[in-house]
Amino acid sequence: MNSGKPLLSSSEYVCDSNPRCHYLSSDALISTPRRGFYPNAPHVRGNTGLPWGGVMDHHQSTVTFENSKQSVSSSRFSIEIAECSSRRSERFNRSRRKSLQLEDEVLPENARLIHINDPKKSNDRFEFSGNEIRTSKYTWLNFLPKNIFIQCRRVAYLYFFIIAILNQLPPLAVFGRTVSLFPLLFVLSVTAIKDGYEDWRRHRSDSNENHRESLVLQGGEFLLKRWKHIQPGEVVKIFANETIPADMVLLGASDSSGIAYIQTMNLDGESNLKTRYARQESNSLVLLGETISGVVTCEQPNRNIYEFTAHMELKGQRYPLSQSNIILRGCQLKNTEWAIGVVVYAGQETKAMLNSAASPSKRSRLETYMNRETLWLSIFLFIICMVVAIGMGLWLKRHQYQLDSMPYYRKTYSDHGKSPGKPYRYYGIPLETFFSFLSSIIVFQIMIPIALYITMELVRLGQSYFMIGDNHMYDSSSNSRFQCRSLNINEDLGQIRYVFSDKTGTLTENKMEFRRASIYGKNYGRSIDSANFGAESTSPSVGGRKWKLKSEITIDPGLMELLHKNLNGEERITAHEFFLTLAACNTVIPIVTVTESVGIDDSGGTIDYQGESPDEQALVSAASAYDYTLFERTSGHIAVDVNGEKLRLEVLGLHEFDSVRKRMSVVIRFPNDSVKVLVKGADTSMLNILKVDTVGDDHIRHSAESHLNEYSSEGLRTLVVAARDLSCDELDEWQCMYEDASTSLTDRSIKLRQTATLIECNLTLLGVTAIEDKLQEGVPETIESLCQAGIKVWVLTGDKQETAISIARSCKLLTSDMHPVIINGNSENECRKLMLDAMIKYGLRPSGFGSRSARLETSEELDHLVDSVALRPSNLSQHHVGCKEGIPGGPLALIIDGNSLVYILEKDLEFELFDLATSCSVVLCCRVAPLQKAGIVDLIKSRTDDMTLAIGDGANDVSMIQMADVGVGISGQEGRQAVMASDFAMGQFRFLKRLLLVHGHWNYQRIGYLVLYNFYRNAVFVFMLFWYTLCAAFSASSAVTDWSSVFYSLIYTSVPTIVVGILDKDLSHRTLLQYPKLYASGHRHESYNMRLFWITMADTLWQSLVLFCIPVITYLESTIDIWSMGSLWTISVVILVNIHLAMDIQRWVLYTHAAVWGSIFITYGCVVILDSIPVFPNYGTIYHLAKWPTYWLSILLILVVALLPRFIWKVICQTFYPTDIQIAREAEILQTRHGGVGPKPGQGTG
Secondary structure, three states: OOOOOOOOOOOOEEEOOOOOEEEOOHHHHOOOOHHHOOOOOOOEOOEOOOOOOOOOOHHHHHHHHHHHHHHOOHHHHHHHHHHHHHHHHHHHHHHHHHHHOHHHOOOOOOOEEEEOOOHHHHHHHOOOOOOOOOOOOOOOOOHHHHHHHHHOOOHHHHHHHHHHHHHOOHHHOOOOHHHHHHHHHHHHHHHHHHHHHHHHHHHHHHHHHHOOEEEEEEOOEEEEEEHHHOOOOOEEEEEOOOEOOOEEEEEEEOOOOOEEEEEOHHHHOOOOEEEEEOOHHHHHHHHHOOOOOEEEEEOOOOOOOOOOOEEEEEOOEEEEEOHHHEEOOOOEEEOOOEEEEEEEEOHHHOHHHHOOOOOOOOOOHHHHHHHHHHHHHHHHHHHHHHHHHHHHHHHHHHOOOOHHHOOOOOOEOOOOOOOOOOEOOOOOHHHHHHHHHHHHHHHOHHHOOOHHHHHHHHHHHHHHHHHHOOHHHOEOOOOEOOEEOOOOOHHHHHOEEEEEEOOOOOOEOOOOEEEEEEEOOEEEOHHHHHOOOOOOOOOOOOOOOEEEEOOOOOOOHHHHHHHHOOOOOHHHHHHHHHHHHHHHOOOOEEEEEOOOOOOHHHOEEEEEEEOOOHHHHHHHHHHHHOOEEEEEEOOOEEEEEEOOEEEEEEEEEEEOOOOOOOEEEEEEEOOOOOEEEEEEEOHHHHHHHEOOOOHHHHHHHHHHHHHHHHHHHOOOEEEEEEEEEOOHHHHHHHHHHHHHHHHOOOOHHHHHHHHHHHHOOOEEEEEEEEEEOOEOOOHHHHHHHHHHOOOEEEEEOOOOHHHHHHHHHHOOOOOOOOEEEEEOOOOHHHHHHHHHHHHHHOOOOOOOOOOOOOOOOOHHHHHHHHHHOOOOHHHOOHHHHOOOOOOOOOOEEEEEEHHHHHHHHHOOOHHHHHHHHHOOOEEEEEOOOHHHHHHHHHHHHOOOOOEEEEEEOOHHHHHHHHHOOEEEEEOOOOOOHHHHOOOEEEOOOOHHHHHHHHHHHHHHHHHHHHHHHHHHHHHHHHHHHHHHHHOOOOOOOOOOOHHHHHHHHHHHOHHHHHHHHHHOOOOOHHHHHHOHHHHHHHHOOOOOOHHHHHHHHHHHHHHHHHHHHHHHHHOOOOOOOHHHHHHHHHHHHHHHHHHHHHHHOOOOOHHHHHHHHHHHHHHHHHHHHHOOOOOOOOOOHHHHHOOOHHHHHHHHHHHHHHHHHHHHHHHHHHHHOOOHHHHHHHHHHHHHHOOOOOOOOOOOOO
16 A cells, blocks of 8 residues: 555545535546555455445546546645544534533523432422322322212213202102112212222332332442432433333443443334434443533423433533433333433323323214213103102192091191191192102103113123134234224224225235335346246345345345446446445344354344334345345444445434425445435435436436336335435534534424435435335225225325325225326315316215305306316316216226325315215325324314224324224334224234124124113103002102112113123124125114114003003902002013013023023012012012912013014014115025024124
């Protein structure tokens, strides 16, 4: 090596008088040994190689080479390199001077100051929360009042609470005071015991958590301290596999580079390891054993686990801190021996605790309808109580002079009583009438069924048990079962009209595989497709390389040959730069497993990539397959094995991907001191920031765009890769802005975004990547079945339009007979025009939602607006609003992009979009942001009564899932945030078919019948008592004993309804899956509607009259007492309602028989016990009645006469007006009788 002048490579720069940094052309490389770029690195397979120089401007490089060829000398190179070095020194000094001025700056009002290793000083000025956590709701002192208060927020409970209080008043004491409290106390006690047990478990968990111990720096050494005593400002040491006790800023780690690996499974459910970094300045002090003293200035506690805004002042300098520098409570330290950090948030202020709030509670739609019918029952109750009260007033007025002579009603005590002549519970006709009204409410209180709420909860719990245990919804690949995270909306699954689905990870597997690439205008990867993956699928050993990937990557032989042949042209340079960008521009963590025989210095071992994005993992794995292996990452450096040579790159800054820029970039300094920015991102955000160059480059760009469209049409996910050189001035300006933005405590993300735009411009195109995300198993069949069931499937994705359309066609969402309506507008007026064009062309009319000023009400107004904007048929281009001329004969498919939704959802165009979208069979929204997904769901939810379901697998789907009536999370590759925010969770999209068509149908049918039956069961009992009251001088007396009235809803008739609500099935799961159109019965509300309610009430009136009249007529001339009559009524009504239930049961099993017939036997047993107690007035009545045939004949006659109209009605309906469900059931029964294959016992239970 010539020591007289510095060694140059093609990527070394020359600082001229501008001063701007140029790069030598590749011709200069021919005579330059590669050791100048890779110190102590061997040559690769005899070729001269191509060192990394970034994106080269061909013309600029040529000029530089010619100039340097004429007048370059070693002394000038030395001077110019020294000038650039002095610039970096000046930049460092400016940063230092700026850091020394911190004391003069005014901190934001909401800033939090944490003094490192000085908790007393940290907490003196601010009252920070301690580290003790509490997730329990109650204490020993407030449990009873607080729990009762919470339960009484349910209107029905409050109603019965008032009834119980009224019954304690002497004038209104219809029942025994203890008996009247029993139903309410029973319900409150059951709920209180359940709540108390759950809270006791929380207390026990909190205690175990608070009493855990960690090492805390105390008096110069680390000593054990309980978690609940840890304070902000204390320094904590964590060892491998230990849990983080509080939110801490990482100060140092066992790794010399300050890197620590954590697992956030307990926080967000993601199993991938994540990297956290300690600042090199603090890590060096930790490794040297020095005491760290400084101040961390951070934002106030918040719930955002993906952002952290702070800076650290250490020895007079300020260093920015971000989310990569903080480790959160609940995470575990992995693959790191130890880590040390300072506590900034503790206890209830930690991000984990702030995010522990439950997702918004949702209410069943059928339950809201039930409240409507409950209101009608309340009206019935008021009417019958008014009838009794008015009757009582009229009766008293008529007999007011006879009251003292009546044996059963008197105004004063008799002369021989204990208080002769004094008033005997008589308050005058007006008050007696009022008291009669209140007493009637107490007697008829079960008209409002209090037991219905408990019954529904138990039934939903049983339904959830069988849904969870359904093996058809078990995902063996992820070993995950179906999850019911909400028990309130099981029946809503049977009424879904709209399904809003994410694409990536929901319809597709989210297991990315690098498939195609466009480099220098050439398309690579076709040979792989044509050979059907017959190309090389193992990582080649090039130059002694022995890296082994855990996953096999299929490579293109032509591209591999290009990377390793002896060429020095721009094509090979671009290919090298392309793959090195893939290896460097990411946040992936390489996990290297080194065998005993082969060390890491020998380029050996197995490497596994851990990353938050499957896309990044696929790209880095692809780069490794082509011999660009990322094998090390620290806080400030990355190491890449390029064809067997170790390349260590300094990371000057990283702009992570965000939904606004839709790209990420990294600023890299290379060993030869050159600096480049490497960028990758979506084509919509990348193509407009590429530099405009010569015809040759323009041809490359057009080829890349053509390849982009080709890849998208095949359903591949695409990214554009580009780079540019940074001059010294640009680097200076960027670093100053980057430091300011990184240390800012206010609007940091906005400032970083503005800083990124400074360097993310005038980029040189390197190529395009195409990643395949295959459809999940069974997705096309599932979507086809959902569409047949009358469910509209809308796909909301962040992918580009072509990719989304291709996937939609693959999964049979878009079919060949559909007419696409494409809305891609760049302004409010254009979006309005495109939607009106489509509505005119396809003859769509407004639905009438909204005001006249906001939208079009009539066709005349629509035509007038069309004329005013001078729309012509020629404007209806195929690109925007259709693909065929004339009136279409097939269904419509709306395809709209996120840019158009910005103008539509934020302007007064929502009604137009609603009209257009609801007229289409399919809606496909592309390039949509998370909040836009929620906006689309709300567009339907707020304007229709249709039930909506949202399904997704990522954090960007959370807002959509919570907005929909039913939210379903997929346990996929993007973590478990969607699962944690969902109402139901499952492993595959295909399970949605069974969830809706089978379990949804069953649950809706069961709950609908359960509610109507409970209304009937209680109303028939109340009306029976009402008829008796009319014949008993309108008094509030009852022939039924107090205990029988209480036991009627709680014991006598409750168990059969629960069993039938859990186990009954109108159709088998095979029939429901074979005929998806049967699901539409839920859309038509066949199992629960106002018509059924009024039919049920009419039937109830008839049955109650039969119940009352037949025993009265039968024993009219007998001497039977009222308690014997009440005993007969009690037995009769219980048998009647159970036989009524038996007539409607579709599927008889052992448990159903036991519940229905066992309920009747239990009722007889209870009556016998109650009639055997001497102190009760009904003592011995059952023994006297049961021995006479008249008693049994009366019961039989009641059953026949009461149920005969219902039986005739069912026969007529099923014979002449059968529903689809009844027809399918008859076909199923006939198939079974003729030896058809029916469902196996126990299969699909629940």
